[in-house]
Amino acid sequence: MGTSSRRHAAFLCLLIVLETFSQVSANAEGDALNALKTNLADPNNVLQDWDPTLVNPCTWLRVTCNTHNFVTRVDLGDASLSGQLVPQLGQLRHLQYLELYNNNISGVIPREIGKLKQLISLDLYLNKLRGHIPTTLGNLKRLRFLRLHHNYLSGHIPMSLTTITTLQVLDLSNNQLTGPIPVNGSFGLFTPISFANNSLEYPLPTTPSPSPLPSYNAP
Numbered sequence: 001m002g003t004s005s006r007r008h009a010a011f012l013c014l015l016i017v018l019e020t021f022s023q024v025s026a027n028a029e030g031d032a033l034n035a036l037k038t039n040l041a042d043p044n045n046v047l048q049d050w051d052p053t054l055v056n057p058c059t060w061l062r063v064t065c066n067t068h069n070f071v072t073r074v075d076l077g078d079a080s081l082s083g084q085l086v087p088q089l090g091q092l093r094h095l096q097y098l099e100l101y102n103n104n105i106s107g108v109i110p111r112e113i114g115k116l117k118q119l120i121s122l123d124l125y126l127n128k129l130r131g132h133i134p135t136t137l138g139n140l141k142r143l144r145f146l147r148l149h150h151n152y153l154s155g156h157i158p159m160s161l162t163t164i165t166t167l168q169v170l171d172l173s174n175n176q177l178t179g180p181i182p183v184n185g186s187f188g189l190f191t192p193i194s195f196a197n198n199s200l201e202y203p204l205p206t207t208p209s210p211s212p213l214p215s216y217n218a219p
């Protein structure tokens with residue numbers, strides 16, 4: 001190969017690299033999902049077709065977009081995934097459903113999940129998540145389903161969750177949560193089933209404690 005054709009080849013390679021780079025950098029949501037993929041072990045290859053060089057992630061299996069090509073659903077329940085979640089998930093600003101239940105996901109719930117203002121459903125149940133429930137989840141003002149049961153979550157239930165007026169289904173059972181169970185706001189709806197099998201303190205009765213039982217041999 002002569003010098004000029006070698007230069008030509010080098011130039012073509014550079015173009016290909018630049019082109020790929022511009023596509024990837026223009027695809028923030030694909031990058032965020034690819035960061036998740038990179039952090040997960042996927043023995044059943046459910047993420048195999050997640051190709052970050054595509055213009056957007058809308059054709060990837062288990063990913064759903066709206067008509068403007070923003071990601072609205074990630075459906076990765078029952079997928080035998082292990083590894084950890086990534087803060088980049090907070091970039092999926094149009095996400096409504098984050099379904100990651102029944103996997104082997106460990107590590108913490110990233111506080112950046114609180115940036116997903118359109119989120120309707122956060123299903124992380126039946127995993128191996130540790131650490132606290134992020135206070136930032138209280139920013140999810142459209143959330144209807146919050147199911148975090150069967151993990152190893154610890155610490156207090158953030159009071160911020162009681163301000164989510166849309167919340168219909170809450171399951172924090174079977175974790176290692178401590179401290180009081182909030183009773184105000186949306187938590188007025190929920191029964192002890194939502195909190196079972198933790199080390200939580202049930203709220204004290206608001207009425208005065210009953211007087212001691214009358215004694216049978218009283219005069």
Ligand SMILES: *[C@@H]1O[C@H](CO)[C@@H](O)[C@H](O)[C@H]1NC(C)=O
Pocket residue numbers: 079080081102103104
């Ligand atoms: C989690 O991992 C264990 C041990 O590797 C395995 O037996 C189990 O089936 C996995 N669970 C899920 C839901 O993938």
